[in-house]
Amino acid sequence: MLSLLGAVCGLLSALVMALLYWLIMSLSHLFMAGGSEAFESLPIELRAVIPIVACFILAVIFTLLPSKLRSVGVPYVVERLNYHQGILPVLNAVVQFFTVAISLIGGLSVGKEGPAVHLGATFGSYLAQKGRLPQYGVETLVACGVAGAIAAAFQTPVAGVLFAFEVIFIEYRMGMALPVLLSSVVGMLVSEYLLGSIEIFDIDHLSTAQFTPDFFLACLALVGFIVMLAFLFLKVQKILWRIGKVSVWWRFSLVALVTSIVAIYLPEALGGGYDSLLSLLSGQVLISSLLVIIVVKTLLTSVSIGLGIPGGMIGPTFVIGGLAGAQVAFLFDSVLPHNHEMALFILLGMAAMMAACFQAPLTALIAMIEMTHTSEVIVPAMLVIVLSCLIMRLLFRQDSAFVQRLEYVGLSSSVSPFRRYLRHHTVTSVAEPVVVLPAHESIERLKDLGSSVVDYVAFESDGKWMLARREAVLSALQSIHFGPPPFLVVDDDRILMDLTKALDYTPSMVIPEPTSLEKMLAWFQTSGRADVLVAIKQGDKMCLVSRRQLDQFLLKDN
Structure with a gap:
């Protein structure tokens, strides 16, 4: 029964993810050619106005909505699991769907993968309630929805399963494995059928890592760079949480102002950012501006998420890490043994940034393997992932971004073993x-x-x-x-x-x-x-x- 409902969760998660893609692409093409994130192709006046309009619409929506419907995102899913028996209201998911679409169409620096997790988890919770399942069944189907959503977004089924366990439940639950795996596989297959193969960048020339002293030094430099960016990414958000009680009009106006300024001078930093990464790799942007793009993208995403814009941060962290890997590859280009180290270091940067921000090492590692369909990245990825996670946790005392958000509002990100034992009987x-x-x-x-x-x-x-x-x-x-x-x-x-x-x-x-x-x-x-x-x-x-x-x-x- 759980496996059957898990498959349904994967199907629904993939369908809603495809619908979100279609909505964003369709509305973006009304005023923008060249893709949903080709903001640099727009006139300066238009791309400066679009974020302002998006923030205004979001402010109106959040002003009219009752307070209980304003809670969205991954931290909200964890909160409902730990304190409300995994019951996720459907209306909050509806709000999440349309508000993240507005955010991305408006060029705000957020991602769609985090909102997809909320939507998938809501499907699982709804099916569990309709099936009158016990608490263990509710949690299993919520995990199925999360895994199906991540698998549909990145077409990485195993990484979707690990994300549910490492990020949402913060523990591995082998008893849930079969339904969650089935949901993840169904989500990926439906996503491939509806959206085609999702290729973030070309990996035809991915080189085999050779651990020469110079390569090892480059990996250490990447780790240091990633740790600084991850710390900045989390620290800015934590500072901005302190003004969370300020009116939504003031907060969203600040996001609109900052994003509009960035749109004028650095449009590559707008939106999710995957197009920006492709543009940089194709040489359309000067290499000297890469460091500026990385820092601006990190700060812009932190400000947007920290001030309450209803979007995700999984996709932007991938992009920031990939750009950081490209920067390190450029710096060590003269001493690295191959001419095609850039793709490898982009992968390493993406994996390290995700692992450092969300303390999800296995999810980041498996995601890189599934996205590249190769095992060449395993050993260097393990090195940068482990070092990045250890430094963030031990030296900077930083936990997952979602865990810190819940702790800031006085909530726990996990349940005690005693309560978990009670819930499973x-x-x-x-x-x-x-x-x-x-x-x-x-x-x-x-x-x-x-x-x-x-x-x-x-x-x-x-x-x-x-x-x-x-x-x-x-x-x-x-x-x-x-x-x-x-x-x-x-x-x-x-x-x-x-x-x-x-x-x-x-x-x-x-x-x-x-x-x-x-x-x-x-x-x-x-x-x-x-x-x-x-x-x-x-x-x-x-x-x-x-x-x-x-x-x-x-x-x-x-």
């Missing part, structure tokens, strides 16, 4: 079966309880549920042999037992089946009751759950 783990009877039951039916192994019976009287032990019913039946008791009633020539008069019972509450033991424990803590009847979703059955059974389950040795 349903109430059936601690439930005792209950035989549900009518308040007036036939003697023949009650005699069948003698061969039953169920300890409790439940019946409803005057709109209230009562709970009694099976032995009490059998004792009442035995008393019939000593004369007609007062609890027998006759109905259409049938002899029935009035359970309300025959048994010693206790009133009990009935609640719907919780999605996990975490919610069951929370109910006991809130209500203060010792036990409760739970209506099982499947099969219209009922069971008894007691706080004593729950405690024994949690304290058992195994």
Whole structure:
């Protein structure tokens, strides 16, 4: 069931990603030729005005929207997973879809991959709710949606799976592997069918890495450059988070002003930036301006994301890292052994930047292998990825950008092992079966309880549920042999037992089946009751759950 729903998640994630691509391309072609990011081809006046118009539209939308619908993006997905049982409202995803399209059409320096993660996760959450799945199923389908979205965006299925585990759940969950892998494969296949093969740049001349002293020195220089850019990228955002309470008009106006100035003097830094990388590699921009483009792109993306523009940062970090790799290749061009080291160093820069910003080393490594369809990049990529992650974490004390965002607002990016254990078990783990009877039951039916192994019976009287032990019913039946008791009633020539008069019972509450033991424990803590009847979703059955059974389950040795 989970694998089937996971495949559906992958399909929906790829479809919405293709729809987002189509929307951006179609609207961009209305005023721009040469691709959705060819802003340098526009007149200066037009490309300076477009970001202002986009920010104005976004400010109007966010002003009219209620506050609960303004939360979007990857941090919001993690928050809903950890604090709201993975329930992602559909309207927030709708807001995410259209606002990121406006941002990218307007040339704002954000990416579409992060919003795709939000959209894919929402599909998974919606399917889990409709399927009335337990908490473990909800989390699995959210992971399926995330993996399918990343696989569709980059056509890297394994990297999509690792992204879900490393970035969203911050732990590897092998129990989810099969549905998530299936979702990722379906997402990639549908993306290839609808969008064709996504090639960020030509890798026909990717050289084999030879670890000469000069090559090793160039890798160390790349690591140092990437670490500085990643630290700048995160630090600027953290500074701007402090003014998050300022009116959206002030914040978006500042983004519009900065982006408009950049559009006049450096249009290559606008949008997602992949076209800028291709332009640089083809020699359309002077090499001397490359460092300026890198710094401006880093600052512009940080300002846009830090001030609340509804876009992603996964794509821009890829571009920034790729540009940084090109810069290092230019600097060491005279000492590197091959003439085609640029493509290799661009790949290394992309992998290192992603790993440093999101602390996702395996995702970055596998993404590079899947994007290039070659293993030549593995060893040098591992070197720059590991060093970049270690320096960011140990020297600069920087965690993932998403983790830091959640910590800034006082939220945790992960759940404790105890809560995770509770979430992965349903109430059936601690439930005792209950035989549900009518308040007036036939003697023949009650005699069948003698061969039953169920300890409790439940019946409803005057709109209230009562709970009694099976032995009490059998004792009442035995008393019939000593004369007609007062609890027998006759109905259409049938002899029935009035359970309300025959048994010693206790009133009990009935609640719907919780999605996990975490919610069951929370109910006991809130209500203060010792036990409760739970209506099982499947099969219209009922069971008894007691706080004593729950405690024994949690304290058992195994």
